[in-house]
Amino acid sequence: MTELHDHLRQRVLAATEALGLDRAAAEPLVRLDPPKNRDHGDVALGAFQLAKLAGKAPPALAGELAARVVPDEVVAAATAAGPFVNFRFRRAALARVVLAAIQRAAPPYGKAGPSGQVVCIDFSSPNIAKPFHIGHMRSTVIGNSLCRIHRHLGATVHGINHLGDWGMPFAKMMTAYLRWGNEQELHRSPMRYMFALYQRYGQEVEQHAELDAEAAAHFRALESGADNQQRRMWQLLRDESLRAFQGPYSRLGVTFDHVTGESFFEDKMAAALARVRAAGVLEPSEGAEVVWLKELGIQQPCLLRKSDGTTLYHTRDLAAVFWREQQYRPDRILYVVGAEQKLHFDQLKGVLQRMQEPIARAVEHVPFGLVLARTDDGKWEKFATRAGNAVFLDEILDEAVAKVRAIIREKNPDLPDADQVAEQVGVSAIVFNDLKNSRIKDVKFDWDAMLSFEGETGPYVQYACARLASILRKVEAPVPPPEAVDFALLADAERVLLTMLDFGPAVQRAAEQSEPSIVTTQVIALAGEIHAYLRDHYVLGAEPAVRDARLLLVDAARRLLTTGLSLLGIPAPERM
RNA sequence: GCGCCCGUAGCUCAGUUGGAUAGAGCGACGGCCUCCGAAGCCGUAGGUCAGAGGUUCGACUCCUCUCGGGCGUACCA
Structure with a gap:
């Protein structure tokens, strides 16, 4: 709030006190908002609740308040209009306060001093086994803006690119590359080439379901930790993807404080799972290990380990929460991720709640809508990379x-x-x-x-x-x-x-x-x-x-x- | 089936957490460059806030139900 509002607030509170109202009780009821219609005034106060406190009719109290707030060097007028009191600032005072503050770059027009708040913002986080297309942009630009807004307000911000560089999508890309890939082509135009491989996998898996099994095997080999062909392949594809992603990021003016993808948590998942187990909430189910969340109103359990022993998205996100908690001590962890993943984050938060981890409070999903494309008959439908109509x-x-x-x-x-x-x-x-x-x-x-x-x-x-x-x-x-x-x-x-x-x-x-x-x-x-x-x-x-x-x-x-x-x-x- | 999200002018959307007469842009129509940038400004037309109940001094806003659209529903992310 500006000093104009502070001043007005003090004047109004003095008036309520003069009318015999308890200051502490009146304080939260004095809400000074811009009126819907600017013709009414600069700031309006609805006297409904204060009137209840005073035991009077709202229009009567509004009239008494207006009479008590006589004009001064800041307030030009206070007029009652039915149950409302409308205030106008003196134009010179308004101009002086606003323009001088902007000129000095004083808050809120300039950056605030350190607030002590720490905010982690998990954004962009593309699956780098897919090309960077229009759908990736939303998380990237929303997250980037949130980083800037929080920094402006004095928070310590950790902008984190939680790259999708692990798991089955990446394993599928490895499978496609090992079957049909060519390193020259990859280096020439990594993003387009990987998109072509991605599309081919999508087509061929329709006929050859064994591709998915092959991918799963590659992922097991990768996650085994051994220095094998899969690991070298993973490194190559990851490096090329990251290089290719640099283009869109620099054009959008987006930078990150940390690029810690899912692979970063490879060696931290065992400890995370152990922590869940120690909390006594991890249960075997159909060969897998899950946390049930029915008591929180979530029917679907959260899977943390597949029946083949490998990990999932949830496992890595959980490890990431613990890492961030220990490294950054965040007050808020914002996940700028599409609304279609709401359940995922409800489950993540749910697991933390069942574990009685205080950090559960900090976890906040920041969902956003889809990007839709217009169809030939004028309707809107989701962009589909699979169908080949991805727009880069x-x-x-x-x-x-x-x-x-x-x-x-x-x-x-x-x-x-x-x-x-x-x-x-x-x-x-x-x-x-x-x-x-x-x-x-x-x-x-x-x-x-x-x-x-x-x-x-x-x-x-x-x-x-x-x-x-x-x-x-x-x-x-x-x-x-x-x-x-x-x-x-x-x-x-x-x-x-x-x-x-x-x-x-x-x-x-x-x-x-x-x-x-x-x-x-x-x-x-x-x-x-x-x-x-x-x-x-x-x-x-x-x-x-x-x-x-x-x-x-x-x-x-x-x-x-x-x-x-x-x-x-x-x-x-x-x-x- | 169950859960969540959305529904405001022809189209795309605001509506400051429950306040006064619901506002913009685009499109349509009509004006404004012999003075600082016309990528601009001004005006006109256009509304059963999806529908029905409820809560209260007051509902686009909160609750319930219905309709329509979308997303999600354990070994993908």
């Missing part, structure tokens, strides 16, 4: 970049570094599209919408930044320090300023709810407000005092938009 991320990014390049040629032919800017804007358009809606919603992969750069899109927000930067370049005066500005001259910018005021709470909610789209919505709103403001308020030709005040506003808007975009992992070019 690089192809999508290339297409977006090419389109941006064409627009630049048309609108801004003299732009320096046009290729670099096209890359920034094109990639951002795709990323922004993925972060725009609530993550639980399925993403409809619609080329037309994705490559349209108008309206609520990444380029729209970047364009606002470029436009603001352009003004700052052209004006002959430097941006004045806040002390030198007459904030009363910014009374006409109230919509922009009130939107800026929402930024902090929005980032806070985004972190609490693991929901980057809250930030996306916020930057769209701010871009819209500043665009609208600039229509009627010129900076360049204004008289010096007005120009200076607007200059500070423009600079603040540019800074805040840049910060907001950076929380989404999106750059803000100076020109585009």
